[in-house]
Amino acid sequence: MEKQCNRCGHVMHLYLRKLVYMNHTQIEHVPMYWCCYCGHHELVEQIKEELKQCLQRLHTEKGTKAISFAEHSIFTRMMLKTCAQKPCFTVDEWLDLYLLAKSLGDKQWLRQVLVSLREVARSKCE
Numbered sequence: 001m002e003k004q005c006n007r008c009g010h011v012m013h014l015y016l017r018k019l020v021y022m023n024h025t026q027i028e029h030v031p032m033y034w035c036c037y038c039g040h041h042e043l044v045e046q047i048k049e050e051l052k053q054c055l056q057r058l059h060t061e062k063g064t065k066a067i068s069f070a071e072h073s074i075f076t077r078m079m080l081k082t083c084a085q086k087p088c089f090t091v092d093e094w095l096d097l098y099l100l101a102k103s104l105g106d107k108q109w110l111r112q113v114l115v116s117l118r119e120v121a122r123s124k125c126e
């Protein structure tokens, strides 16, 4: 699951990100493309409509704190199955992502990257 970055032409990787909607609702497992060369992010085309519907529902269901986007998206469920919740990144790619999260000052994302990085590193040693 890769595509070409429309900014710099390098390969973009698919990963699952947590989004925060209206500062109160966390949406986990939102598939996005990320370019590790220029840092360009892009929502996956296949999920745009599902995400829109999901956000509309969240808007009416006030008080919802956290959801998994996989409950609303077949594409995401498929992706979770194939990637077992983790983007298929190598340690180097995770390190790039770590630097990006750090430069953006996104602490929550940084923590997420660190946890995944540790898991990838551990699975390499076993």
Ligand SMILES: [Zn+2]
Residues within 6 Å of the ligand: 005, 006, 007, 008, 009, 010, 035, 036, 037, 038, 039, 040
């Ligand atoms: Zn790029």
